[in-house]
Amino acid sequence: MDRLSGKVALVTGAAMGIGAACVRRLLEAGARVALVDLHDGPGQQLAAEFGDAARYFHADVSVEAEVAAAVAATVAAFGRLDVLVNNAGIAGANKPTHELSEAEWDRVQAINVKGVFFCTKHAIAPLRAAGGGSIVNLSSIYGLVGAADSPPYHASKGAVRLMSKTDAMLYAADRIRVNSIHPGFIWTPMVEQHIASMGGDPAQHRRETGALHPLGHMGEPDDIAWGVVYLASDESKFVTGSELVIDGGYTCR
DSSP: OOTTTTOEEEEESTTSHHHHHHHHHHHHTTOEEEEEESOHHHHHHHHHTTGGGEEEEEOOTTSHHHHHHHHHHHHHHHSOOOEEEEOOOOOOOOOOGGGOOHHHHHHHHIIIIIHHHHHHHHHHHHHHHTTOEEEEEEOOGGGTSOOSSOHHHHHHHHHHHHHHHHHHHHTGGGTEEEEEEEEOOBOSHHHHHHHHTTOSOHHHHHHHHHHTSTTSSOBOHHHHHHHHHHHHSGGGTTOOSOEEEESTTGGGO
């Protein structure tokens, strides 16, 4: 319960999936948490479960003014910021590169890459004021290896990986650690939608996708959330610029 006692965390994409799991585990570990998302209903409902320890703020991470307002509101509500979890992301269009439109490409980069940029940019001042902290960026196995699908998504997650390393070096002197997490396939609404889009038998596709991992199954949101808790805590005080791979062995191949 006291792993994160006294710390304040902001989680983007917090209303469902991995983000919601992160919120729950951070709160259970003793943090106070700001939930940032576009999905107001589920986000407000989740925050309400935890009373004064959680607050929900509406923001589109691709819009800088909304990000700045959410960070400012977090500091106003809780008095500080110690942890930023850049989780918000979309899969985008699953087409070959030569069939993608500029708008389809740009939409993924706006959320998955520019969103991380905006959130990090506006979190630095309060993290410095707190004497340091931790930024956790959600990348993907596809920030480490390639696959013959979803080019905008893979490009965005590769960018997040190297943004994490750059910022780890830029802000080390401020005692701000920056790391990326690389999930395999995790059973979330995003993955469920991806499997549904494949057509055919969804249950069979789920089994086949799970079998891509040497452990033989997909992960659960909590598998990632526990990694976030570790990187948010002082247990990882000597960890920065690193990739925490939580993928059931997918990238061992």
